[in-house]
Amino acid sequence: MQAGLLNTFHKNSRTRGYTGWILSAILFLFYILFYFTAIPDGWAHFFGLEGKWNLYGTLYTLAILTGGIYFLTRHGNSRYQKIRTISLIFFQIVFAYSIPLVMEIFETKGFVFSIFWPLKIDYFYPQNILDYPILLIVYVFISALIAVPLMTLFFGKRWYCSWVCGCGGLAETAGEPFRHLSDKRVKAWKFEQFSIHSILVLALITTAVVIINWMLHYTDISGNWVTDHGTFDVIVTKIQGTYQFLVVAMLSGVLGVGLYPLMGSRVWCRFFCPLAAILGLFQKFGRFRITVKNDMCISCGNCSSYCEMGIDVRSYAQTNQSFKRAACVGCGMCSHVCPRGVLKLENKWDFRMGPDMKQRQVFDL
Amino acid sequence: MHYVIIGNGVAGINAAHTLKNRDNNAEITIVSYESDNHFSRTALMYVFCGQLSDRCIEPYERDHYEKMGFKRIRDKVIRLDSSGKILYMESGQNISYDRLLIASGSLSVMHDWPGINYDGVGNFVTWQDLEWLREKAKSAKKAVVVGGGLIGIETVEILLHAGLEVSFLIREDYYWPIALNKKEGDLITEHLTDYGVEIRLKTEFGEVLGENGKVVGIKTGEGEKIDCDLVVFCIGVRPQTDWLKESGLELDERGGIIVNEHLETNLPDIWAAGDCTSVVWFNGVRRPEQLWYTGRDQGKIAGWNIYGDKKNYKRGTFYNSAKFFDIEYTTVGLVNFNFEGEQEILLREKDKFKTVRLVYLPDKTVIGCNMLGRRWNHEILISWIEARKKLDWVVDHLKEALFDEEFMPQFKIITEA
Numbered sequence: 001m002q003a004g005l006l007n008t009f010h011k012n013s014r015t016r017g018y019t020g021w022i023l024s025a026i027l028f029l030f031y032i033l034f035y036f037t038a039i040p041d042g043w044a045h046f047f048g049l050e051g052k053w054n055l056y057g058t059l060y061t062l063a064i065l066t067g068g069i070y071f072l073t074r075h076g077n078s079r080y081q082k083i084r085t086i087s088l089i090f091f092q093i094v095f096a097y098s099i100p101l102v103m104e105i106f107e108t109k110g111f112v113f114s115i116f117w118p119l120k121i122d123y124f125y126p127q128n129i130l131d132y133p134i135l136l137i138v139y140v141f142i143s144a145l146i147a148v149p150l151m152t153l154f155f156g157k158r159w160y161c162s163w164v165c166g167c168g169g170l171a172e173t174a175g176e177p178f179r180h181l182s183d184k185r186v187k188a189w190k191f192e193q194f195s196i197h198s199i200l201v202l203a204l205i206t207t208a209v210v211i212i213n214w215m216l217h218y219t220d221i222s223g224n225w226v227t228d229h230g231t232f233d234v235i236v237t238k239i240q241g242t243y244q245f246l247v248v249a250m251l252s253g254v255l256g257v258g259l260y261p262l263m264g265s266r267v268w269c270r271f272f273c274p275l276a277a278i279l280g281l282f283q284k285f286g287r288f289r290i291t292v293k294n295d296m297c298i299s300c301g302n303c304s305s306y307c308e309m310g311i312d313v314r315s316y317a318q319t320n321q322s323f324k325r326a327a328c329v330g331c332g333m334c335s336h337v338c339p340r341g342v343l344k345l346e347n348k349w350d351f352r353m354g355p356d357m358k359q360r361q362v363f364d365l
Numbered sequence: 366m367h368y369v370i371i372g373n374g375v376a377g378i379n380a381a382h383t384l385k386n387r388d389n390n391a392e393i394t395i396v397s398y399e400s401d402n403h404f405s406r407t408a409l410m411y412v413f414c415g416q417l418s419d420r421c422i423e424p425y426e427r428d429h430y431e432k433m434g435f436k437r438i439r440d441k442v443i444r445l446d447s448s449g450k451i452l453y454m455e456s457g458q459n460i461s462y463d464r465l466l467i468a469s470g471s472l473s474v475m476h477d478w479p480g481i482n483y484d485g486v487g488n489f490v491t492w493q494d495l496e497w498l499r500e501k502a503k504s505a506k507k508a509v510v511v512g513g514g515l516i517g518i519e520t521v522e523i524l525l526h527a528g529l530e531v532s533f534l535i536r537e538d539y540y541w542p543i544a545l546n547k548k549e550g551d552l553i554t555e556h557l558t559d560y561g562v563e564i565r566l567k568t569e570f571g572e573v574l575g576e577n578g579k580v581v582g583i584k585t586g587e588g589e590k591i592d593c594d595l596v597v598f599c600i601g602v603r604p605q606t607d608w609l610k611e612s613g614l615e616l617d618e619r620g621g622i623i624v625n626e627h628l629e630t631n632l633p634d635i636w637a638a639g640d641c642t643s644v645v646w647f648n649g650v651r652r653p654e655q656l657w658y659t660g661r662d663q664g665k666i667a668g669w670n671i672y673g674d675k676k677n678y679k680r681g682t683f684y685n686s687a688k689f690f691d692i693e694y695t696t697v698g699l700v701n702f703n704f705e706g707e708q709e710i711l712l713r714e715k716d717k718f719k720t721v722r723l724v725y726l727p728d729k730t731v732i733g734c735n736m737l738g739r740r741w742n743h744e745i746l747i748s749w750i751e752a753r754k755k756l757d758w759v760v761d762h763l764k765e766a767l768f769d770e771e772f773m774p775q776f777k778i779i780t781e782a
Contacts, residue, residue, distance in 0.1 A: 002416060006526055010415035077691075079772040185426060293768060294744055296686055298657050299375070299424040300408030305417055314424055335770055339688045341695070341740030344768055 002337050004074025005306070013261065014177055020261040028258040035249040060170065061097045065089055067173030074176070078336045080345075084162060088169040096166045111136055114164050117144040118203040119275035121243065125207075126214040148275075149282050155347055156288020157279040158330020167252065167268055171308065172331060175265025179333070182264035182310035189310065192270055192327060196277045199247060203274035206243045209236045247272065266308045270327055280326030287347040288330060294320045296342045303334035303343060317342050322350075366391060368671060369452065369460065371442055372468035373397035374406060375657060376639030376664035380466050381435055383668025391672070393434070394460065396452070398441035400492050402427065407657050409495045413502075413523045442469075445612040447632045464634045464671050467609075467622060468664060471602035471640040471655055480573030485580030486596045489520045501595050502527045508595040509533075509583050511570050513540050517599035518553075518689055521562055524597075532563045532591055534570060544685075544701060548711055549737060552718055553689045560690060604641040604653055617643040621653040626677045627670045628663060638667035644678065648702075656685060682750055684743040692718055697746040698733035700724050707732070712760070712778045714738070721763065721778070729756040739776070740768040 013019040034040050040052035049055050068089040075081040091114045100110030109131055117123040123140045130137070151159050161168045171179075182188075213236040217227045227233050256268030269276050290313070297320075303313035309327040313334045316323045335343040368384060370377045373395050381393050408422040430437055441455040445465075453459045473488035475481060485501060488494050508524045510517050513535030521533050539550030554564050569586025573596055582592045604620040615623040615631040621643025628636050628644075639660040645651050654663075659680065669676040687694045706727040713720050719738030725731045730753045734746050745766040749759055764776050 005416045007415040009412075009418040009421075015418075078770055079774070080770045083772055293742055295658060295662075296684075296743060298407040299405040299422075300411060301405060301417055301421040301424065302408075302411065305421045318424060332770065339693075340686045341693055341768055344740075345771060 002075075002302075005337065008177075008180060014180075016181065016262055023261040024258055027260065028254060031254040031258055035253055057097055060166070061092055063174040064092045064166075064169045065173075067170070067176060071173050071176045075333075075336060078332070080332045081336055084332065085172065087163045088165075088172055091164045092166055092169045096169075113139070115166065116140075116148055116275060118200070118207065118278070119165075119167075119273060121203055121207060121248070121274075125210050125240075148279070152279050152282035153286040156286055156330050157276070157283045157326075157328065158288065158332075158345075160279060161269060161276060161329035162331045167256070167273065168266075168329060170257070171260075171265035171269060175260050175308075178260045178265050179308040180264070180305050181262065182266060182270070182308050184304050184307070184310050184312045186312075189312075189327075192310070195271045196273070196280070199251070199272045200274040200277035202243065202247065206239055210240055212236075247274075264308055264310070266310075266329070269329065270309050276327075276329075283328070284324055284326055287349050288328075289322055289324045289346055289348065289350060290316070290328065290334070291322045291344045291346050291348075292317050292320055293342045293344070296340050298340055300339060302337040302339065306333045306337050308333070313343065367461070367463045368393045368466070369462035369464075370395045370466045370468060371397075371452070372466075372470055372639065372641075373400060373403050373437075374468060374470050374639060374660065375403075376468035376470075376660040376667070377466070378403040379661050379664030380468065380638055380668040380671065381433070383665050384672055385433055385435070387669065387672040387674070392436070394436040394438060394462075395430075396438045396440060396442055396454075396460075398439065398455070401437065401439055402430075404492070406490070409489070409492070410519045410523045413495060413499060414526050443608050445609060445614070445635075447613055447635060450634070462634075465636070466667050466671050467630075467635065467637045467641060468639040468660075468667070469605045469608075469641045470660075471653075472605045472607075473598065474601040474603050475598060476570075476600070478570060478572055480575055480580075480583075481598075483573050483575035483580045484578050485575075485594055486573055486598070488598055489516060490602060498597070502529065505529055505595040507532075507593040508597060509591055509593045510597045510599060512599035512601070513537060514543075514599060514601065515541075515687055516602075518557075520597050520599055521557065522690055524595075525560060525562060529595070530563075532565060532593065533557065534568050534585070535564065535566050536569055538567050540564075540566075542701070544696060545735065546701070546709070546711070546722065549720065549722065549735065552720065552737065553692065556690055556692055556718060602640065602655055604643070606641050617651055617653075619643065619652060621651075623651070626679070627675055628667045628678050629670065636667050636671050638663035644680075647680070647683075654680070658685065682747045684747060686743070692738055693740055695736040695741045695743055695746075696734065697741075697743050698724070698731070698750045700733035700735045702733075704732070710756075713780050714777060715779050716774075723756060723759060725756045730754070731756055731759045734759075739773075740770070742766050742768040 008014055013023065034052055034056055040055055044050065044052050044055035047055060049058065068085050071085050072082060095114035096112050100112055104110045111132060117140065122128045129140055162172060213233055216229050217225055220226050251272040252268045259267045297317040299314060299318045301314050303317060307313050308331060309329055311325050311327055330345055332345050335345055368391055370381055370393065377395060381395060384391050384393060402423045403425065405422045405424060408417060411417040412419055412422055440458060442452045443455050444453040451459050451461050473490050487497050489498055502524065507530040509532045510521045511534045521531050524531050539547045540553045541550060557564060571584040571586045571588065573580055574582040574584060580594055580596055582590055583596055584590050606616055606620045606622060609616065613632055617623055622630055622637040622641055623643050624630055624637050628638055628642065630637050640653060640655045642663060643651050643653050663678055666676050666678040682698055684697045704726065707724055709722055709724045711720055711722045716738065722735040723731050724733040731750060767776055
């Protein structure tokens with residue numbers, strides 16, 4: 001028995017009961033107010049903060065801190081869980097919250113070191129990034145194009161998604177009570193493959209056209225930033241705006257967090273995050289895998305139930321298939337809750353790539 | 366060809382899968398009175414505690430039977446007519462089969478103690494037991510769990526988590542002597558005592574005391590009274606074969622269906638697998654193997670044989686695993702078989718609940734390992750035993766068989782307890 005998980009399915013708020021729906025409605029309302037109105041600016045001023053996004057950042061960090069402490073009381077008995085959660089809290093407080101704040105105090109534009117393109121798509125928008133000092137520009141490109149893929153090849157997606165990332169940070173801490181609500185059906189897996197790669201393509205197109213459009217601009221003799229391709233400029237501005245509204249505001253914010261009490265804490269990460277899509281592709285070719293101990297599974301379903309990414313881990317465990325799944329963020333909960341110690345997260349090159357690594361079998365003979 | 370499988374448990378479903386894989390057009394009917402969908406019996410405890418839902422412990426999606434083309438009958442078979450190849454059901458319906466697999470599983474053992482019919486006395490093995498216990502635990506304050514085995518300790522754990530006061534009656538002088546030694550058993554009882562369980566060792570059960578048809582307490586064999594409003598008997602399981610007594614099937618003295626190495630019974634076109642089956646053990650003794658793992662393996666082998674392939678059921682080196690509250694347990698090989706001249710050492714880590722017991726022969730060949738408190742790769746341990754590795758070698762290489770989560774404290778033996 002995992003003390004922290006007792007009564008999970010007895011609680012109304014944690015089983016899509018009416019309290020879950022109310023909580024979801026409150027979260028939706030909160031995010032709509034933040035993204036689409038100026039009302040939260042008033043709240044921010046009340047607390048002596050500059051604007052609504054400062055308030056949002058503060059609340060977000062507090063949620064990760066308190067949620068993290070809550071998580072540690074439940075799963076701190078596992079050292080992997082403990083270290084991972086402390087890492088998430090650390091990256092949020094130091095890199096996502098404090099450093100940008102200090103930079104702003106010194107009148108520089110705030111910069112978050114722990115977030116990369118395409119999750120932060122603006123980092124590849126030339127009009128944005130060129131405002132930063134040259135070292136930061138180099139950091140943006142090297143981190144996104146070299147460091148992130150390399151780290152993922154060696155340690156799997158988890159080094160980012162469940163150790164560093166702010167979205168993952170909220171999911172793993174404040175979202176902890178809802179992790180079991182992810183959809184485990186094959187149908188959901190199919191949808192995930194379609195949706196996450198669609199958003200990735202959308203992010204790539206948006207980045208490309210914004211860069212092309214920027215290159216088509218020049219400074220004319222009177223010093224204005226102009227282009228000869230007016231229609232293209234209009235279309236690109238539309239695409240950029242659509243991405244901002246659809247992906248950044250709606251999918252990562254409103255739906256991503258608003259659906260916590262109904263569909264689990266990783267809706268954004270699993271179905272939509274373009275960075276997760278890239279990490280997932282590298283993970284499939286990297287070292288990280290979940291090793292299954294043969295013939296020891298009792299099919300109890302703890303692993304599948306507590307997988308926030310909706311992976312039916314049991315279907316691999318009970319058929320003796322070690323596996324790599326693009327979605328897996330390496331939170332380690334499947335291994336942690338397994339009463340027979342069947343699962344182990346490992347970084348280990350395995351070039352055999354046997355059938356077990358490629359496709360899931362329904363049964364094993 | 367119409368195949369009928371009695372039992373929707375792990376043996377039954379694995380047989381159905383194997384059969385389906387062998388013959389895609391096989392007409393397969395699964396009969397069960399316990400549940401519509403196959404579920405993991407070992408996980409009933411998690412459902413009771415709300416750690417899992419009813420649905421969580423079903424290993425397959427709900428449309429699995431339709432997808433596989435398995436027909437299901439929810440009914441209880443009460444009689445087998447092997448000459449007419451007909452099964453008679455409780456509802457009055459009967460079905461015929463061409464080939465039959467009996468995987469009817471186990472029933473809880475209940476002795477004829479006085480008072481066992483009072484309201485508030487039961488077991489914790491079946492889905493129906495789960496429903497019963499859920500209902501009872503709502504109002505019960507104090508429970509007595511009788512029987513120091515695996516189901517017993519799990520029942521103690523879930524009742525404790527449900528807020529009941531629990532007394533744990535164990536007949537032997539330490540917990541689970543069939544698999545543990547005294548030191549290991551004492552560690553487990555110490556762990557349980559820390560959780561607030563009242564453990565009574567060397568205590569026989571006497572009778573259930575009741576008032577107005579309801580349990581009010583029990584009396585131990587020594588005559589001591591314990592007040593309680595719930596009694597759960599976990600004193601073992603026996604093959605569910607009472608309905609086969611007049612069928613002509615050969616049963617052993619425990620009620621297990623006698624089968625040969627192909628899991629064939631003495632009657633034509635009838636096979637048996639799982640808990641209800643009596644097989645020959647490595648030491649020549651014939652008896653049922655009532656484990657999840659053997660049920661699964663027998664089901665698979667039965668699936669091949671019922672189709673017509675001849676596959677032998679041969680249990681490899683013994684292994685099993687369990688969890689006593691927070692202490693994980695892995696056992697491999699021959700432990701507690703008391704071979705002539707066998708010796709053992711118990712290695713302990715700084716955390717005293719992490720132990721390794723190695724059993725070896727006079728020539729130092731290791732024949733069994735009992736591990737508490739950590740996760741171990743049983744396959745590696747099995748390979749060492751099968752390679753007849755010596756004690757010193759095994760102790761030196763133990764680390765290689767660890768299967769712990771990452772970042773766990775390093776494995777370090779501090780004493781030979």
